[in-house]
Amino acid sequence: MKQIIQDLKDGNTILEEVPAPLVKPGQVLIQTTRSLVSLGTERMLVEFGKANFLQKARQQPDKVKEVINKVKTDGLQPTLNAVFNKLGQPLPLGYCNVGKVIAVGKGVEDFAVGDRVTSNGNHAEYVSIPKNLVAKVPENVSDEEASFTVIGAIGLQGVRLANPTFGETVVVVGLGLIGLITAQLLKANGCQVIGFDFDPAKVSLAKSFGIKAANPGEGIDQVAFVNSITNEVGADAVIITASNKSNDIISQSAKMSRKRGRIVLIGVIGLDISRADFFEKELTFQVSCSYGPGRYDEAYEQKGQDYPLGYVRWTEKRNFEAVLNAISSKAIVVEPLITERVPLDQYESIYGDMSGSKSIASILVYPEKSGEPARSVTITSNSFSPGKGTVGIIGAGNFTSAMILPCLKKTPARLKFISSSGGLSGTTLAKKFGVAQSTTDNSLILQDSEVDMVMVTTRHNSHARMVIEALNSGKHVFVEKPLALNQEDLDAVLAAYKDSGKTVSIGFNRRFAPLALQMKKALGSGNTPMNIIATMNAGFIPANVWVHDMEVGGGRIIGEACHFIDLITYLSGSKVKAVCMNAMGVNPEENTDNATILLKYENGTNGVINYFANGSKSYSKERVEVYHQERTLIMDNWRKLNGFGFKNFSSASSSQDKGHQNQFNLLVDSIQKGGNPIIPMDELVNTTKASFAAIESLKTGAWVSVE
Incomplete structure (x- = not known):
């Protein structure tokens, strides 16, 4: 299928060929017929993409500070790699999509194949969208009219916040587009509506809708204009849909408001607010969040958990439906807003010069297609044969892009497949790293006889299931940590492993870091007790991010702290036999990212893992201390290692290297040549069980044995 994307690195807007998505549980798969170009929002993305690095930095000063801090802690090269990796990820454009449902995911009951629907899907021939972001189109509303639904919901949410009577x-x-729809919604609500814009054509169109519109560029004083219409009372409310960096707009809005008036911001403007303007009139100011309640709430959008109507009358989906009903009843009219209709393959006529465009609404028209969409795209014509280290990757997120693929490219591995849920990220990475095929269908990887190893880099809750599927398909498996989120899933993985005759590897890369190898060499292999303290200054992650969700991410202890359980296991040469964890707070819950984990090892080693999310990001992220036989090792952030009391070792340094390259070198070599797995399976299982025991200990407040 074809999809419009914005390349942030070179600024090009591209019509990319990507594999069509499979329908996901809780979603509907839509074949697009029309989509609306949101010129305001998309112009900002396109112009940002075309800006040079300095201009991009000026637009995002907060990101520049993050980069500077990362240089201080991690070094220049890792920071540059991270920045260029981020810029190398294209943005899918568009969020006003209309089409017909061609597949319904598990758990979806409100939609059926053949329904005409509108959604916030991208400019793509096929999109899979969560059910709470989809609404049915009434019979008397055309696809073109329905493409205004999401834009209309943005305006409607601003109106609801203004609460006009x-x-x-x-x-x-x-x-502009949002402003003209917002004005019509207000008029339908029984309001007297005044509009301002510098474009004479838009002012003329607004007047045709019965709006008292004026062009400030013609010398009209906006405040005087409003006062004259309101008998010097001022506006009851002002809704700002403009996009302008000037602070004049917020100042003028305050001056034209009546005492205790309301100002709602939908657009993007300068916000250097004068206290006097707001203080004297006791004005209220509010920023509107997109389509309405539910926006950016993962439980609502991705998991389909609706808000009860009696408590939240207007969610984003119900706003979609309200706009469609207004179009259906002709309470608002959108057809006069259409400036042009453009076939998808002529998209450049819209995106070629957006900065100078006078268009209000541009409609993309999609070609009619029949049959199943292609779920694999061939990128290269490389040849493959079994037993040669041929790899299929499931997952195309940030870590795959920033670390896994760059490391694999330096090995003899043969990269045949990469799978991503939407198709775009996988195709982008396939082109960048020479992967032969991009797909959205994992079964193509599992059924391919040439693929020796499957790499699983998806969200944590899918790891165990995908490992089992790969083992049952006769593939070696590498899975990014964790292996499983609970004992039941781990037992199922072990059952598949025992029957498969294949190997399982987990991305516990720290033990392969050059400084970790140096530590192990300095400590020797005497299997004697030691004290090891590992501290991870993990950094704050907001509570609504998926890693905190125990059903999806498993929390940061199971999902990330397991790295250090494995590292201590490696350094001590022993396995964990008991765990006790304490978390910050009087009544800690079962999920935490501020905790201290105590580990008892079979050989008498004491391990301590401090996993903290409340430290400064300008401080080193990782630190390991080892006390053993009157000797001490201190490792700082995988860049420096100091030894005290050693006869033949005092210090070592390295560019920041957490062992990923060594890990993949050994992994690919083991697949191609055979031999033992890079980490013994009993250690992988022990570490996984120890992470479960840490969570159990937090619940019970006691030591938990690891069987």
């Missing part, structure tokens, strides 16, 4: 005067600043 019948007869009030509301000013709309900016009569």
